[in-house]
Amino acid sequence: MSEPDPRRALEEARREADFYRRIAEESGARRLREAEALSQLLERAQQAERELQVVRGELERRVEARTAELTAANTHLCRAMADREHAEAELRASEGAFRSFMSHFPGLAYIKEADTTVVFASEGFRAYLGLDPEALVGRTNAECFPEPLASAITRDDLRILSGGKAEHVPEDFGGRSWVSHKFVIPRAGGPVRLGGLTLDVTEARRSEDERRRLERQMEQTQRTESLGVLAGGIAHDFNNLLTSILANVELVRARVAADPLAAECLADVENAGRAAAGLCQQMLAYAGKAPFVAEPLALGVLVRKMVQLLRSSVSRKLALELRLADGLPLVCGDPSQLRQVVMNLVINAAEAMADGDGTITITTAAVQASGARLREALLGETLPEGAYVVLEVADTGCGMDAATQRRIFEPFFTSKFAGRGLGLSAVLGIVRKLNGAIELESAPGQGTRFRVLLPAVDATLATAPERGIPRFIGDGLVLVVDDDPAVRRTTGRMLSQLGFGALEAERGAEAVELYQRHAGRVRAVILDLTMPHVDGVETLRLLRRVDPAAYVVVASGHAQADVSMRFSEAPPEGFLQKPFGLEALTLALRAAVERGAPGGAP
Ligand SMILES: Nc1ncnc2c1ncn2[C@@H]1O[C@H](COP(=O)(O)OP(=O)(O)O)[C@@H](O)[C@H]1O
Ligand SMILES: [Mg+2]
Numbered sequence: 001m002s003e004p005d006p007r008r009a010l011e012e013a014r015r016e017a018d019f020y021r022r023i024a025e026e027s028g029a030r031r032l033r034e035a036e037a038l039s040q041l042l043e044r045a046q047q048a049e050r051e052l053q054v055v056r057g058e059l060e061r062r063v064e065a066r067t068a069e070l071t072a073a074n075t076h077l078c079r080a081m082a083d084r085e086h087a088e089a090e091l092r093a094s095e096g097a098f099r100s101f102m103s104h105f106p107g108l109a110y111i112k113e114a115d116t117t118v119v120f121a122s123e124g125f126r127a128y129l130g131l132d133p134e135a136l137v138g139r140t141n142a143e144c145f146p147e148p149l150a151s152a153i154t155r156d157d158l159r160i161l162s163g164g165k166a167e168h169v170p171e172d173f174g175g176r177s178w179v180s181h182k183f184v185i186p187r188a189g190g191p192v193r194l195g196g197l198t199l200d201v202t203e204a205r206r207s208e209d210e211r212r213r214l215e216r217q218m219e220q221t222q223r224t225e226s227l228g229v230l231a232g233g234i235a236h237d238f239n240n241l242l243t244s245i246l247a248n249v250e251l252v253r254a255r256v257a258a259d260p261l262a263a264e265c266l267a268d269v270e271n272a273g274r275a276a277a278g279l280c281q282q283m284l285a286y287a288g289k290a291p292f293v294a295e296p297l298a299l300g301v302l303v304r305k306m307v308q309l310l311r312s313s314v315s316r317k318l319a320l321e322l323r324l325a326d327g328l329p330l331v332c333g334d335p336s337q338l339r340q341v342v343m344n345l346v347i348n349a350a351e352a353m354a355d356g357d358g359t360i361t362i363t364t365a366a367v368q369a370s371g372a373r374l375r376e377a378l379l380g381e382t383l384p385e386g387a388y389v390v391l392e393v394a395d396t397g398c399g400m401d402a403a404t405q406r407r408i409f410e411p412f413f414t415s416k417f418a419g420r421g422l423g424l425s426a427v428l429g430i431v432r433k434l435n436g437a438i439e440l441e442s443a444p445g446q447g448t449r450f451r452v453l454l455p456a457v458d459a460t461l462a463t464a465p466e467r468g469i470p471r472f473i474g475d476g477l478v479l480v481v482d483d484d485p486a487v488r489r490t491t492g493r494m495l496s497q498l499g500f501g502a503l504e505a506e507r508g509a510e511a512v513e514l515y516q517r518h519a520g521r522v523r524a525v526i527l528d529l530t531m532p533h534v535d536g537v538e539t540l541r542l543l544r545r546v547d548p549a550a551y552v553v554v555a556s557g558h559a560q561a562d563v564s565m566r567f568s569e570a571p572p573e574g575f576l577q578k579p580f581g582l583e584a585l586t587l588a589l590r591a592a593v594e595r596g597a598p599g600g601a602p
Contacts, residue, residue: 107178108198114191116141116157128200129174149173157194160184164192176202217381227411228429232287232558235280236530236578239557242280243579244486245273250581251493277579282344282422284557285337286411286429291577292334292559294434296457299331299389300324300364302338313343314350317357324364329456331389337430344423345393345450351416352397352448363392369437369453377453378409379428380437387456388436394449400442409438427452474499474593477521481511481539482528482555487578491526494585508534512542515550522550524592526576529556529563537566544570551592555580 102109102122108129109122117140121133131144141150141157156169166183180198187193249270256262284290303324311320331338342362349360369388374380400408407413409428414421427450431438434454442448478500480491485506492502503518505511508531515522525543529536536554543550553574556563560575574588 105197107200108196110136110196110198111185112141112157112194112196114161114193116154116194118144119193124198145173156180156182161192161194171198176200177205178202228287228289231283231411231425232289235283235287235289236557238276238280239284239578240482240484240487242273242277244484244490246270246277246579247490247494247581249273251490251497279420279422280557281340282420282426283411284559285340285426286422288429288433289558289562290334290337290429292337292433292561294332294334296330296332297335297338298328299338299391299454300326300328302335303342303362303364303391306339306342310343310346313347314360315353315356318350318353319357319359320346321359321361322363323361325366328364328366328389329387329458331434331454332457333434333454334430337433341427341430341452342391342393344427345452348423348450349393349395349397349448352395352399354398358396361392361394363390363394365390365392366456367453374437374453377437377439379432380453383435383437383455388453389456390451390453392449392451394447396447399444399446399448401444405440405442474523474589476523477501477503477518478589479503479505479511479515479518479522479525481505481508481525481531481536483507483531484528487528491585494582497582498586498589500589507531508536508539508542511539512546515543516546519547524551524553524573524589526553526555526588527572529554529558529566540567540570540572551595553588553592 099122102120103124105122105124108124109120110118110125111120112118117138118136121131121136123133125131125133125136136144141154144150145153153171156167160167160182161184164184166181169180169182171178171180177200178198179201180196182194182196185193185195249266253263253266253270256266281290303322307320307322314320346360346362367388367390369380369383369385371385374383374385404415409424410421411425412421413425428438431452431454436452436454439451439453440449441451474495478495480488480495480502482488482491482504483506488504488506492504495502500523503514503522505514511525511527515525527536527539527543531539534542536556540552540554543552551574552572553576554563554567554572555576555578557578560577563575564571574591576584576588580588
């Protein structure tokens, strides 16, 4: 064993110290580096912190700004919502007001879409048609109304929607008449709609129709009246002329019996005169001024008695068929006027058969006429419903078109070459006076049926007393007062045949003077009713003043009933229907003769 070497140990200690120093140095450097890194890290962390601070500040600002924005938006929204609620409330109020307003509309009010879907229907649908207005909303025309009404309404709706022009449209439904005012409602930003206001015009239309009917009737009545006055006036004048003609013929006949030619001429004059008197009778009948006695009579019996006359009045080729029912109620009328009715209808029927053959059927029957039937008939409007007797004259002749039918009752309307146009006018005048009605059925080529309806009366026939005409020889004077010299002269001649002396006066004043001058010798006065200046009524009053017992016979072409009305206080003793002949004159003066001594002022 060797001893430790000190140098080596030093060496080793030195190396060891170096080693440790190096380690220390390395560790110190490392620590330094670490410390440096650490401080860098720290610095970065601080930097990051600072940056974070900046970002946070920014963020906070932004959040603040956004919050402010949101708050503003919210406030705005709240205000908008309030506005909207207000607007909605206003809209509801306005709609309520509209509905309430429309519920007072006296008709139907509605709004529809362009495809006719109902948007609004007023309360009127309930009140007028029993339809629930709410239930109509959302339904189209086809779903609201039956056909063909729905199609008709749709057609109108679409036309107005496409044309854009408002229209008044007449409509008929539910058994009533309506007028719709339809119009287009423009809509901003949407298709147009259709508006409609519909009014029930049934009553208005009815009263308008009624007014028009009354107006027509009034016009017709006025025309009839003025024609009646005209016809009556003409007939009256002609009557005077005919009185003179026929009476003179009667007077001359006996004197010319020995001269056959003269007798023949006279017969012609008489026939023409009678024909003219017949026309006068038609005119007077039309004017309702013909002499008239109302008595209960059996229409069938009257027709049967006319058969001979009727057959001889129509062509032999015509068949005349009678269907007269037995046991009919009586009617009230003037027999000669009813004969005139039958005659006129039968003659017309015969004349309607141009080739002269065909059938005329006269039927009588009893009917219960309803108000509706009477209203349809001519003259029937105001007649009461009930029992009537019908006289029908039917023919198989040419018939009439509607235009002719409207005019045939006008006086002087004729479609015949030699017609007078008075036959049916007379029928009308007579039937009117008897409170009857006329029905007419006719068509060109189909023949014609005239039916006269006369009210049935509750009466039985009295047997009329036989009236004989007493022959007498008159004595004393008869005063004839007439402004027509021919009538005076003729009456004078007849009077002298009866044994009277005749006094003639042209005027009332002259008559009174003559009456006074021949006081005590005037048996009777024949007084014309219509005279210029002082008329018959006034003359009678003056005569009565001179002699209250004067026997006065009024002569007139007017009906006795009409004449009597005019002498309400001091009626005359007798009445003579113009034209009158010997027989009527005799009858009128008989009572004056039987009365004995003539009256007259002392
Ligand atoms: N039975 C009938 N058939 C066809 N037309 C008739 C008939 N009765 C009357 N008429 C028509 O009525 C018109 C008037 O008749 P009416 O007053 O009797 O006058 P008239 O016979 O003189 O022509 C006739 O012209 C004729 O056109
Ligand atoms: Mg005729």
